[in-house]
Amino acid sequence: MNMNKYFKIVALLFLLASTQISAQEKWTLNDCVAYALDHNLQLNDFKYTEQSGRETYRQSIRDLLPSIEASSNYAINFGRSTDPFTNDVVTTDFFSNSYNINSRVDLFQGFQKLNSIKASKFLYKASLEETTHQKYLLAFRVMSAFYDIQFFEGLLVISKEQEAVSQTNYNLVKKQIELGLKAGADLFEAESLLFTDKLSVTQSQNQLNAAKLSLIQEMNLENVTDISIRVNLSETILDGESINKSDSIFNNARTFIPLIKAQELRTKAAKKQVAIAKGGLYPSLSLFGGIGTGFFETTRDSLGTTIPFRDQFRDNTFQFVGLSLTVPISNGWSGRSRVKQQKIAYKRAQNSLDIQAQELQQTIQQLVQENQALQVEFGQSTKKMDAQNIAFTIAQKRYENGMINALELFTAKNLFANAQNENLQVRLRSEINKSTLDFYKGVHIFNIN
Numbered sequence: 001m002n003m004n005k006y007f008k009i010v011a012l013l014f015l016l017a018s019t020q021i022s023a024q025e026k027w028t029l030n031d032c033v034a035y036a037l038d039h040n041l042q043l044n045d046f047k048y049t050e051q052s053g054r055e056t057y058r059q060s061i062r063d064l065l066p067s068i069e070a071s072s073n074y075a076i077n078f079g080r081s082t083d084p085f086t087n088d089v090v091t092t093d094f095f096s097n098s099y100n101i102n103s104r105v106d107l108f109q110g111f112q113k114l115n116s117i118k119a120s121k122f123l124y125k126a127s128l129e130e131t132t133h134q135k136y137l138l139a140f141r142v143m144s145a146f147y148d149i150q151f152f153e154g155l156l157v158i159s160k161e162q163e164a165v166s167q168t169n170y171n172l173v174k175k176q177i178e179l180g181l182k183a184g185a186d187l188f189e190a191e192s193l194l195f196t197d198k199l200s201v202t203q204s205q206n207q208l209n210a211a212k213l214s215l216i217q218e219m220n221l222e223n224v225t226d227i228s229i230r231v232n233l234s235e236t237i238l239d240g241e242s243i244n245k246s247d248s249i250f251n252n253a254r255t256f257i258p259l260i261k262a263q264e265l266r267t268k269a270a271k272k273q274v275a276i277a278k279g280g281l282y283p284s285l286s287l288f289g290g291i292g293t294g295f296f297e298t299t300r301d302s303l304g305t306t307i308p309f310r311d312q313f314r315d316n317t318f319q320f321v322g323l324s325l326t327v328p329i330s331n332g333w334s335g336r337s338r339v340k341q342q343k344i345a346y347k348r349a350q351n352s353l354d355i356q357a358q359e360l361q362q363t364i365q366q367l368v369q370e371n372q373a374l375q376v377e378f379g380q381s382t383k384k385m386d387a388q389n390i391a392f393t394i395a396q397k398r399y400e401n402g403m404i405n406a407l408e409l410f411t412a413k414n415l416f417a418n419a420q421n422e423n424l425q426v427r428l429r430s431e432i433n434k435s436t437l438d439f440y441k442g443v444h445i446f447n448i449n
Contacts, residue, residue: 391415
């Protein structure tokens with residue numbers, strides 16, 4: 001084997017090992033969120049909107065600077081024409097060229113440019129808040145997928161425990177048949193229950209795989225087909241003693257929720273847009289000035305020789321400065337129509353802000369109510385699970401002693417499994433509810449920066 005091929009094989013083995021290590025790495029919720037924020041492609045669109053808004057804001061400031069233009073032209077006249085230097089009518093062909101630099105600065109335009117700067121600044125800040133909002137939405141989607149994995153992992157454990165019980169009972173029945181204590185038909189019944197639990201394990205595994213795929217896709221984790229999560233102890237403690245008041249949470253949340261802040265900024269921008277439209281109804285005053293020169297083939301000295309370009313460039317130099325006043329008198333009422341349209345847009349922005357605030361308050365009210373209900377449900381489901389566990393343990397012993405049939409045992413076993421499922425589901429719903437409420441309280445449950 002030559003050295004080249006040897007190094008290729010080593011590199012391939014290293015790559016496969018790295019992929020396996022990546023797949024076996026355990027991810028915390030914060031790890032998943034951080035990775036998703038760094039690799040989500042949809043966030044790029046909002047970043048581009050940020051960049052566009054920032055450039056618009058910067059350009060609105062640069063619009064206060066004077067405008068400067070330079071121009072030049074070259075012309076050849078044929079036939080009857082006017083001498084551009086003497087204004088005499090001539091019939092000879094000649095050429096001329098000119099050079100000009102002009103500048104203009106707006107002194108007053110009804111404060112339109114100043115209001116435009118403020119409006120574009122509000123819109124730029126709003127785009128920042130909207131990007132933050134999208135980051136939080138992504139973080140919550142990742143959290144939901146993360147807890148789905150935790151739920152289906154728990155469900156798989158429950159299913160495997162049920163399968164183990166059925167396998168033990170199947171082995172017991174098989175042994176009892178060998179000893180002549182039971183009929184052969186009992187084995188088919190035990191085997192049927194065992195296959196039912198095996199199917200349940202397979203279904204739980206498939207649901208877990210689907211949940212893992214969902215998290216992998218949300219994170220945009222490439223070249224990975226499996227993912228393992230790690231739940232910190234602090235993430236599994238159910239807060240059953242917290243007292244939540246929706247009004248106080250809402251008043252606090254309204255001050256920092258990005259979507260609300262973005263709409264507040266857009267409302268302020270809409271108000272400035274009204275001022276901009278009103279500024280168009282006022283007179284505008286501009287200062288302008290410039291300098292120019294030119295060369296004319298018809299400009300000659302006393303001997304009839306065309307004066308050289310250098311001398312004409314110096315002698316024909318001129319300057320000008322002036323003021324320009326524009327007073328809008330009538331433009332088909334379009335100016336006042338724009339003001340009315342902007343006022344409507346401002347009212348629409350205010351209404352959108354009120355709608356979003358109302359939706360936020362309703363969301364928090366639902367979360368608080370759900371939090372209280374889940375705390376009660378968790379306590380009751382825990383007691384139910386403990387009771388079903390005792391009932392199943394008794395049923396198992398009675399089955400082993402031949403006091404009940406397999407169907408009765410299967411019923412008790414299923415009731416215990418359902419109770420475990422319900423308890424796990426309520427626990428994880430409580431975790432999601434608690435994390436969401438903490439977010440609205442201002443707790444930094446995600447590090448999105």
